[in-house]
Amino acid sequence: xxxxxxxxxxxxxxxxxxxxxCGGCQQQHVTPAxxxxxxxxxxxxxxxxxxxxxVKSLPVIAGSEYGYRRRARFGLQYQHAERRLRxxxxxxxxNVLVELKMCPVLQPELEKLLLRLADCLNKLAAVKHLGHVxxxxxxxxxxxxxxxxxxxxxxxxxxLIAFARHYNLNxxxxxxxxxxxxxxxxxxxxxxxxxxIKNVKLTFDPQNFIQVNPEINKKxxxxxxxxxxxxxxxxxxDLFSGMGNFTLPIAGHVNAAVGVEGVAxxxxxxxxxxxxxxxxxVEFYQSDLELNIDCQPWAKMxxxxxxxxxARAGAMGVMPHITKFKPQRVVYISCNPTxxxxxxxxxxxxxxxxxSVRMLDMFPHTSHLExxxxxxxxxxx
Numbered sequence: 001x002x003x004x005x006x007x008x009x010x011x012x013x014x015x016x017x018x019x020x021x022c023g024g025c026q027q028q029h030v031t032p033a034x035x036x037x038x039x040x041x042x043x044x045x046x047x048x049x050x051x052x053x054x055v056k057s058l059p060v061i062a063g064s065e066y067g068y069r070r071r072a073r074f075g076l077q078y079q080h081a082e083r084r085l086r087x088x089x090x091x092x093x094x095n096v097l098v099e100l101k102m103c104p105v106l107q108p109e110l111e112k113l114l115l116r117l118a119d120c121l122n123k124l125a126a127v128k129h130l131g132h133v134x135x136x137x138x139x140x141x142x143x144x145x146x147x148x149x150x151x152x153x154x155x156x157x158x159x160l161i162a163f164a165r166h167y168n169l170n171x172x173x174x175x176x177x178x179x180x181x182x183x184x185x186x187x188x189x190x191x192x193x194x195x196x197i198k199n200v201k202l203t204f205d206p207q208n209f210i211q212v213n214p215e216i217n218k219k220x221x222x223x224x225x226x227x228x229x230x231x232x233x234x235x236x237x238d239l240f241s242g243m244g245n246f247t248l249p250i251a252g253h254v255n256a257a258v259g260v261e262g263v264a265x266x267x268x269x270x271x272x273x274x275x276x277x278x279x280x281x282v283e284f285y286q287s288d289l290e291l292n293i294d295c296q297p298w299a300k301m302x303x304x305x306x307x308x309x310x311a312r313a314g315a316m317g318v319m320p321h322i323t324k325f326k327p328q329r330v331v332y333i334s335c336n337p338t339x340x341x342x343x344x345x346x347x348x349x350x351x352x353x354x355x356s357v358r359m360l361d362m363f364p365h366t367s368h369l370e371x372x373x374x375x376x377x378x379x380x381x
Contacts, residue, residue, distance in 0.1 A: 314339025
């Protein structure tokens with residue numbers, strides 16, 4: 001290009017000074033409408049290419065474009081030449097750390113801590129031996145999880161406790177062997193972080209997975225429950241259930257809900273959350289869903305509706321078992337459209353019809369494409 005004559009109407013002013021350097025928010029320079037349209041087009045194209053049928057996506061489930069992220073993990077690098085610690089995100093496809101002065105996609109409670117936390121960490125005697133720091137904003141307060149490579153001295157712990165007291169934080173220390181110590185708890189009287197959804201309180205380990213966009217998560221769960229068309233006699237199976245993000249809200253509307261998850265800690269958390277919410281019609285099981293599940297006790301139960309929310313690798317190993325259950329409805333939550341489309345093929349081949357597809361704008365300004373799809377069994381087959 002030798003000369004730019006005009007600007008597109010979809011070109012917008014930048015909110016973040018780190019755009020183009022930081023590896024996040026690669027699409028911040030264009031309107032959210034164009035970002036969503038491009039993702040919808042990609043989703044529809046993948047379905048048409050793989051299934052041979054045109055698919056029209058329903059309106060995007062969208063929310064706030066900024067201030068939406070309740071969790072973030074930052075790298076920490078000590079710069080010997082500058083004799084100071086850098087805290088930030090890495091450049092795209094690089095190990096170079098971009099020191100953050102701001103991050104508009106973070107919830108305000110987290111963004112305001114960036115410079116203050118970096119200043120505190122730079123005062124520690126162990127400043128050269130820090131690995132990473134995570135910020136998690138739960139409904140009952142902000143949590144800081146600091147990874148350190150060598151034991152912290154007493155004076156360093158005193159500094160962190162003072163920082164936590166000043167900003168009303170929970171602070172956790174994680175050593176090089178992944179052992180965690182809760183250094184100070186001040187954000188609230190609750191012993192564990194939690195968030196609420198559909199009148200259900202979900203406690204979680206601050207290091208375990210939760211959806212980072214609470215607004216979209218609530219809308220996603222509501223849409224899933226609507227698509228499942230829950231009735232009091234239903235028995236619902238939730239695969240890749242985590243600690244109950246879908247399972248527990250479902251349980252309040254059905255005869256029985258079963259969550260299956262591969263991570264043992266999440267299964268324990270799910271059982272605790274079921275007890276906490278006095279839901280007696282819920283069971284959680286640990287199972288590797290890539291292995292043969294025929295011998296699993298939960299696999300011998302009957303289910304008339306199924307929800308699954310796999311990781312990016314998809315659910316290829318469990319799809320044949322889903323069709324064996326012959327559920328009336330299947331809701332597939334996806335963080336990877338490629339595996340969603342491939343897994344969908346098994347449902348379509350088994351006589352299911354793709355009824356609805358919606359894109360979830362879980363990560364505005366990024367290329368991440370989250371979506372959900374509803375399949376219904378053709379009763380004539």
